[in-house]
Amino acid sequence: MLLRDGKGRFIKGSKPLHILKNFEQILEDYFERYLGCNRIAKKYKINRTTISKWLELKNRREEVLEIIKRRKWNLSLAKENVGKEGIKVRALKRRKKIKTKFTPEMAYFLGAVIGDGTVSKNSVELNLWDFNFPKECLNKGEKALGIKGSLKSAIDENMKRYYRVRFDSIEAVNFIRKFKKSTREWSVPKEILDSTSVKPHFLKGFFDAEGWVALSPLRYKEKIYLRCYVSCSSTNSRGLKQISKLLQDLGIKHGIYSYKNNYEWRITVKSESIRKFRDLIGFSTEPNNSRLNSFIKGGDAAGR
Numbered sequence: 001m002l003l004r005d006g007k008g009r010f011i012k013g014s015k016p017l018h019i020l021k022n023f024e025q026i027l028e029d030y031f032e033r034y035l036g037c038n039r040i041a042k043k044y045k046i047n048r049t050t051i052s053k054w055l056e057l058k059n060r061r062e063e064v065l066e067i068i069k070r071r072k073w074n075l076s077l078a079k080e081n082v083g084k085e086g087i088k089v090r091a092l093k094r095r096k097k098i099k100t101k102f103t104p105e106m107a108y109f110l111g112a113v114i115g116d117g118t119v120s121k122n123s124v125e126l127n128l129w130d131f132n133f134p135k136e137c138l139n140k141g142e143k144a145l146g147i148k149g150s151l152k153s154a155i156d157e158n159m160k161r162y163y164r165v166r167f168d169s170i171e172a173v174n175f176i177r178k179f180k181k182s183t184r185e186w187s188v189p190k191e192i193l194d195s196t197s198v199k200p201h202f203l204k205g206f207f208d209a210e211g212w213v214a215l216s217p218l219r220y221k222e223k224i225y226l227r228c229y230v231s232c233s234s235t236n237s238r239g240l241k242q243i244s245k246l247l248q249d250l251g252i253k254h255g256i257y258s259y260k261n262n263y264e265w266r267i268t269v270k271s272e273s274i275r276k277f278r279d280l281i282g283f284s285t286e287p288n289n290s291r292l293n294s295f296i297k298g299g300d301a302a303g304r
Contacts (some may be wrong), residue, residue, distance in 0.1 A: 024067050026051075032071075098171045099146040102191045106144035107198035110179065111205025112137050114186050114239075115232075119176050126165040126209075133208055133285045134163040140205075141165065145172055184235045188242040199246050203281045206243060207232055211283070213291045228295045230269040230277055233259075240265045252277050 029035045029043065041048040099106070112133075118125045128134045138151045149167040156162055180186040192202045211232040218225045234240045237258070244256050244267055253270040269277050275296055283289040 024071075027064070027067060028071075097146075098169060098175060099144060100175055102189070102195065102198055103144060104198055104201040105140040107192055107195075107201035108205035109137065109141045109144045110176075110189060110192070111202040111207075112140075112209045113176055113205075114180050114188075115206040115209025117176070117180065117209075119173055119180060122168060122170055122173065124167045124169070124172050124176050128163050128165065128209075129160075130285045131163060134165045136208070136284045137165045137205075141167060145169070147172065186236055186239050188239065188246065193242065193245070199249060200280050203243070203246055203250075204284065207281060208283060208285050208288075210234065211288065213283070213288045213295075215291075215295070226295070227271055228274050228292070229271070230274060230292070231266055233264055233266040235264050237262070237265045240267060243267060250276075250280055252280070 026040060029040050035043070037048050037051045041051045044051075112126060113119075113124060116126060116128070118127070126134065126137055128137070134151055138149050141149050145167065147167060147169055149165060152164050152166075153161055154164060179189050188202070192198055207230070211230060214229045214231060216227045216229060218227045232240075232243070234243075240256065244254065247254050247267070247269070251273075253273040254267055255270065256265060256267050258265050274292070278292055278296060283292060
């Protein structure tokens with residue numbers, strides 16, 4: 001039996017179907033092993049165009065849908081690709097499963113995305129300015145999700161260079177959206193709130209994205225001292241209160257304040273907990289990391 005196209009005509013140069021073993025085997029190569037037309041054609045020693053056309057057949061609709069359901073393949077099946085006349089197999093989007101375990105890498109990545117990430121229809125992105133932070137997010141994200149991401153630099157409208165970390169994965173989008181829908185609508189995952197080991201990693205990712213280190217002068221007995229503050233802010237008061245709960249669980253003293261008529265909320269770590277914050281959480285970004293370390297090294301932080 002030779003291969004036929006959508007109109008029932010024989011495909012020129014096609015080989016008998018038994019040479020391809022069976023229809024399900026080719027679909028398995030395409031959807032489970034993620035082989036493209038070139039590699040499938042090379043595997044079965046058939047012309048690439050033949051495989052390409054064969055994967056576009058429309059006269060096997062019921063067979064394709066039955067195989068997908070039975071094998072439980074995780075595919076995105078667009079409505080326009082399924083009709084009475086059949087189905088375009090190549091139009092199916094192959095989704096690679098991601099890891100969802102709350103490891104330290106996952107906790108850090110979620111903290112960074114919740115703090116400064118963007119979740120679009122098909123991808124998860126972070127647009128960042130410090131080069132070390134994007135590299136950290138990319139490495140932690142790839143280890144956490146088990147998929148490859150990309151890191152590219154670009155120039156904004158003010159001619160300032162920034163770096164974009166991106167993961168093109170609908171599975172990752174669906175996973176992240178459980179915790180973040182918009183800038184003002186996010187929450188700390190319950191698994192992290194209930195955990196005892198990954199809280200510092202989540203907080204580090206969040207503070208790397210949304211936190212900063214500030215120095216404030218303090219006059220005492222005609223002398224001026226520098227006080228160090230670690231802060232972060234958000235327009236989501238409910239989410240920031242969950243961040244406050246995580247800090248409280250770690251024994252880090254802090255205050256939470258509202259600004260701009262309760263439009264923005266801010267957490268400030270108290271000076272006596274600066275050293276503890278550095279030891280348990282810290283920063284991966286500059287100049288926050290070097291500023292915090294030099295301040296503590298200089299002995300100006302309270303509670304030394």
